[in-house]
Amino acid sequence: MAGAFMQIKNIKPEISRIPIEIPEEPPPEGPAPYPRSLEKLFKNRAPLEWETGTGFHGGPHGRRKGYVLSLWSLMASTIDALLLIAMSCVFLMVFIKIIKTPLTPSVLKDFAVIYVIVSWLYMITLRFFTGSSIGEAACDLRLGRPQERNAPGYFAKVVFRATLVVVTGLVVLPLLSLVFGRDLAGSLSGLKLFSLK
Numbered sequence: 001m002a003g004a005f006m007q008i009k010n011i012k013p014e015i016s017r018i019p020i021e022i023p024e025e026p027p028p029e030g031p032a033p034y035p036r037s038l039e040k041l042f043k044n045r046a047p048l049e050w051e052t053g054t055g056f057h058g059g060p061h062g063r064r065k066g067y068v069l070s071l072w073s074l075m076a077s078t079i080d081a082l083l084l085i086a087m088s089c090v091f092l093m094v095f096i097k098i099i100k101t102p103l104t105p106s107v108l109k110d111f112a113v114i115y116v117i118v119s120w121l122y123m124i125t126l127r128f129f130t131g132s133s134i135g136e137a138a139c140d141l142r143l144g145r146p147q148e149r150n151a152p153g154y155f156a157k158v159v160f161r162a163t164l165v166v167v168t169g170l171v172v173l174p175l176l177s178l179v180f181g182r183d184l185a186g187s188l189s190g191l192k193l194f195s196l197k
Contacts, residue, residue: 063194063195063196063197064195064197065195066181066182067178067181069141069183069193069195070177070178070180070181070182070183071178072139072140072141072195073136073139073141073174073177073178073183073193074174074175074177074178075135075139076133076135076136076138076139076141077135077174078135079134079135079138079139080119080122080123080133080134080135080136081119081170083122083134083135084115084118084119084122085115087118087122088111088114088115088118089111091114091118092107092110092111092114095107095110095114116166116170119166119170120162120163120166123158123162123165124158124159124162127143127158127162128154128155128158131143131144131149136193140195140196140197141193141194141195141196142193142194142196143158143161143191143192143193143194144157144191144192144194145194148191154191157189157190157191158191160189160191161185161186161188161189161191164185164188164189165185173185
């Protein structure tokens with residue numbers, strides 16, 4: 001029995017090796033580094049900074065003002081005028097087909113009346129619901145600040161501004177605004193155009 005005990009005592013236990021997974025360190029804070037394949041592609045990253053490349057400004061100090069804003073406003077008016085001419089032509093063609101008359105000077109007068117009415121309604125409707133016309137949205141312009149658009153008197157100011165522009169001939173106030181370098185229709189109506197850029 002003593003011999004059996006000695007045999008058991010001389011047995012060396014075998015240690016089994018079980019693979020243990022060690023958790024990886026968390027990734028470092030901030031943006032992940034570029035893969036090696038992209039490092040060759042983007043050797044000079046200076047022009048890729050989006051703040052400088054896209055004209056983003058952190059506040060109102062860098063936005064378009066004065067003559068630059070007037071030029072952009074004139075561009076927006078040109079886009080809107082072309083859209084309105086197209087819509088008026090469609091209305092005129094439908095009108096001619098319905099009443100079945102040839103194109104005469106009286107029909108052209110009707111076209112002018114339709115153009116003025118449609119442009120007035122277009123400016124009021126779009127500016128009231130979206131804050132800008134299609135041309136102004138394309139040029140990053142908005143009519144009034146956000147707090148003004150939520151005010152109760154906003155609709156009355158939009159109607160007054162659109163009526164003022166239509167009564168003065170649709171072109172006179174934008175051209176005078178370009179000459180003086182400020183939004184004259186906005187100064188007269190109390191609702192100015194603002195640039196988003």
